[in-house]
Each structure stands twice: as C-alpha cells, then as structure tokens.
Amino acid sequence: MVELRHLRYFRAVAEELHFGRAAERLHIAQPPLSQQIRQLERELDVSLLTRSTRRVELTAAGDAYLARAIAILDAVDDAGHQARRIGTGVEGHLTIGCVGSATYSVLPRLVRALRDEMPRVEVDIRGEMLAPAQLDAVRAGDVDLALLRPPVDDAAIRWETLRRDRLIVALPAEHALARRATLDIADLRGEDMVGHAGHGRSVMGGLLYAICADAGFAPRIRHEASETSTLVTLVAAGLGLAVVPAPTAELDVAGVTYRPLEPASLGIDLVVARLADGASPVVERALAVVRRVVRGNVDGASPPSNA
Structure with missing residues (x-):
C-alpha cells in the first residue's frame, strides 16, 4: 500500500537524483531509503528510477509520477496549514x-x-x-x-x-420642537409618533411605551417600521416623531434633525x-x-x- 512517506521519499530522491543527499535531506539512513523506494516500485509494478554506480535518473514513468506526487504532497501540506489557520482563528x-x-x-x-x-x-x-x-x-x-x-x-x-446609548428624538427639521435644544419625554405627549415595528413588543417599542407611561401618557403611534432607515425616512416625510438610540443620528437623512431626550439617563x-x-x-x-x-x-x- 502506497503511503505518504513513500511519496515524500520518492520526491526527495527524484529531486536530488542522489540517494545519499536525499537521505541527508530526510534525516534517515541511506539503506532504509533505498528499501522504501524499491517497495514503492513493487507496489506500483513499474520502475521509477534507473540506478547505476554513477548516477540516478528518472524513467518516463518516474517523471510523470513525480509531478502527481508533488501535487498530492503540496495539497496535503496546504490542507494542514489551512486546518491550523482555522483552528487558531486566522x-x-x-x-x-x-x-x-x-x-x-x-x-x-x-x-x-x-x-x-x-x-x-x-x-x-x-x-x-x-x-x-x-x-x-x-x-x-x-x-x-x-x-x-x-x-x-x-x-x-x-x-x-x-456600551449604553442615550435616547434622542428624531423629528422633521421644520417641526416646532426642533427649535428646542433638548426635549423632555413629556414634550411628546399628543404628538404623532413613528414607532419600531411590533406594536410595542419590539425592544425599542417596549421602551418607548415604558418611558411614556412613567410620564403619565401613552405614545400616539401612527406608523411603524422594521428598519431604522425606513423609520427615519418616515420622520423626514413629516409622519411623526421617533425616539431612537443616539447612534441613529449617523444616518444623515435630509429633512430630519435630532435632539437629546432628557433626562440624560434615558438610554438603552x-x-x-x-x-x-x-x-x-x-x-x-x-x-x-x-x-x-x-x-x-x-x-x-x-x-x-x-x-
């Protein structure tokens, strides 16, 4: 049965074209190397090398076998390298x-x-x-x-x-509350709102209902959106205000302005x-x-x- 060690031994001999140098390269003695090459040739039932007292040469079969052996060995080495990269998270x-x-x-x-x-x-x-x-x-x-x-x-x-993100209010740039530097949750009483989808069952939707309840009223949700980008676009269209985490302000939509919501401890x-x-x-x-x-x-x- 041909094993990877046979391929490695044959490659060394075929590339060195000298059993002594190949044995040194492989860190083994020359006699066992010669035995392994003969065993490989018997297994394949073909001569891969011609040997004389002066030189070693590849036969036509040996030349073809070398190309395939190199491809196999390189693939095995690559597989090992990849496995180690995956195993270490690289x-x-x-x-x-x-x-x-x-x-x-x-x-x-x-x-x-x-x-x-x-x-x-x-x-x-x-x-x-x-x-x-x-x-x-x-x-x-x-x-x-x-x-x-x-x-x-x-x-x-x-x-x-x-991290913890402060809550802010997204509102149409022309809205009267946009003239204020900051807003209190009570300022949203009676205002049309754009909420996160889920009828109050989403995380942000539930939070909005909770903080409004603490202020003594229920938010007047007129529209809902699953995506934050859609929610802010609805605000830009003048369909209502929205309470959102502060990073939402990174979404720069024309016609929308943002104001901090007081107290500053309100966050998510x-x-x-x-x-x-x-x-x-x-x-x-x-x-x-x-x-x-x-x-x-x-x-x-x-x-x-x-x-």
Whole structure:
C-alpha cells in the first residue's frame, strides 16, 4: 500500500537524483531509503528510477509520477496549514447580525477593523435585524455574533454589554420642537409618533411605551417600521416623531434633525451575543475586535454580562 512517506521519499530522491543527499535531506539512513523506494516500485509494478554506480535518473514513468506526487504532497501540506489557520482563528467565515441603529455607527469601523486584523476571514454582515430575529439566527447557527438590544433571556446564549446609548428624538427639521435644544419625554405627549415595528413588543417599542407611561401618557403611534432607515425616512416625510438610540443620528437623512431626550439617563444598552457553547476560534478573535471597536474610549468598568 502506497503511503505518504513513500511519496515524500520518492520526491526527495527524484529531486536530488542522489540517494545519499536525499537521505541527508530526510534525516534517515541511506539503506532504509533505498528499501522504501524499491517497495514503492513493487507496489506500483513499474520502475521509477534507473540506478547505476554513477548516477540516478528518472524513467518516463518516474517523471510523470513525480509531478502527481508533488501535487498530492503540496495539497496535503496546504490542507494542514489551512486546518491550523482555522483552528487558531486566522481563517474562516463569520456572520455578524446588527440592530438597525448600530448598523450605521458600528459596522463601518468594525468591518474595516476585521478586514485589517483578520484578512483571511470571510465576513458576512446582516444589518437592520430586529433583536428577536437575531436571537433566532444565533440559536440556529446562522449568525455567529449578534449586536442587539437587550434583554437576552436564553441560557443557551452568552451576552455582554458593550456600551449604553442615550435616547434622542428624531423629528422633521421644520417641526416646532426642533427649535428646542433638548426635549423632555413629556414634550411628546399628543404628538404623532413613528414607532419600531411590533406594536410595542419590539425592544425599542417596549421602551418607548415604558418611558411614556412613567410620564403619565401613552405614545400616539401612527406608523411603524422594521428598519431604522425606513423609520427615519418616515420622520423626514413629516409622519411623526421617533425616539431612537443616539447612534441613529449617523444616518444623515435630509429633512430630519435630532435632539437629546432628557433626562440624560434615558438610554438603552447595546450587547453582543453568541452561543454559550462551541464558540470557534474565529468567533473568539472577532469578539475581541468587536469589544475594542464598539467600546472605544469608555472607562475600564466591567460591563454586565452573563458570561
């Protein structure tokens, strides 16, 4: 039976055309090398080399066999190198899901950082994903890292807080409230609103209903949108105001202005989530990049996590 060692031995002899030099190259004695080459020729039932006291030469069969042997050995070596790259997180595939507001503020810098630090990793981005859809995708293995808004109530999913985003109000540039430097939640009483899809069951939708309830009223939601870009476009069309995380302001849509919402403590966390078990080296390396890019120059306090 022909084994890889036979191919390696034959390649050395064929390239050196000298058993002594080939044996030195392989760090073995010459007699066992000669025996292995004869065994290979018996297995193939063909002469690969002509030998004399003065020289070693390839036969026509040996010349053809050498080309195939080199291709096989190089392929085996390449497979080993690739396996090691994947095993250490240097090469592979990564799918990242991202909630709408973070799509514009995080993804451009994150993709550039991943490209620079993990150039052999193919990165697939799924932006404008609502949190429930992201969590379903993580459970199914379709998304490796999910950037979303909490809560994450699933023991199978590990998460950690990356940062807290202040809430702001997106409003038509010509709206009367646009003349104010800041807005209070009570200023939204009676205003037409554009909300996140889900009739209050989305993360942002639920938050809006909660903070309005604390102020003693219910928001007047006239329109809903699943994508943040669509929501802001509806605001630009004059269909209502919207309460959004501050990074949404990165989405520069003509006719829309943004004002901070008071008190400044009103905010929502951005977390990164992945499966609790079986994280690949690629995911672990990418997670370190995500932490650094998203947290930026935040203080050194340890954020919440279920890790």
